[in-house]
Amino acid sequence: MHCPVCSSHSTKVTDSRIVDEGMGVRRRRECEKCGFRYTTREETELLDLTVIKRDGRREAYSREKIINGLERSLHKIPYKKDLFVRLVQNIERDIQKLKQREVTSGEVGEIMMRRLKVFNKVAYIRFASVYRSFSDISGFEDAIDQLSRKRSHSRKKKK
Ligand SMILES: [Zn+2]
Incomplete structure (x- = not known):
């Protein structure tokens, strides 16, 4: 420059x-x-690829949708904006690594899930519950429960 x-x-x-x-x-x-x-x-450059939805429809890849999905999972969870930017970048890089002109929404979902798991566990579970749909609601609640228990446990330990 x-x-x-x-x-x-x-x-x-x-x-x-x-x-x-x-x-x-x-x-x-x-x-x-x-x-x-x-x-x-x-x-950041936009990805030029087509996403095949579960019902077979195709649409242009939209960063907006990725961001919306992530933000929905992160609702009321505090996070750092610059880390979020990196999260989106990592997801797009992973999508790029597939080296495909067309990806399925399932593939995108798996990538988002893998990255969210590292970013924020609660957001990951929320996201996974939508993508993989837990077999029943209690399974979902158990998972959340375990997480919060683990967290308060480790907090106590530190003291
Ligand atoms: Zn000058």
């Missing part, structure tokens, strides 16, 4: 801000040679 005025390559970043639902970064830069101030934007 060179200075648009003097073409110097030595610029310093004075501020960076996450924009576009966390999928872009805007940076304020200052040229160290001539002092010119300007702004640059970085955006």
Whole structure:
């Protein structure tokens, strides 16, 4: 990134801000040679692929839908925005690694689930309950129960 005025390559970043639902970064830069101030934007590239839904319909891959699904699973759970951005990036990278022009919604779901499991256990269970649909509701509640018990247990241990 060179200075648009003097073409110097030595610029310093004075501020960076996450924009576009966390999928872009805007940076304020200052040229160290001539002092010119300007702004640059970085955006994550969109995946160009088709998703085959369970009913056989096809649609263009939508990051929006991935984000919505993740946010629904993370409802009322505090998390860091920049970690969330990385989560989405990791999911997209995993999808890319499949090296397919078309992926099934099931494949996408599995990838999201695997990444969520590391990101947040409760969100993972919520998500998994939708994707894999637990055989019955008590199975779902048991899983949540175990998690919260484990958590309060480890909290007690620390003291
Ligand atoms: Zn300059």
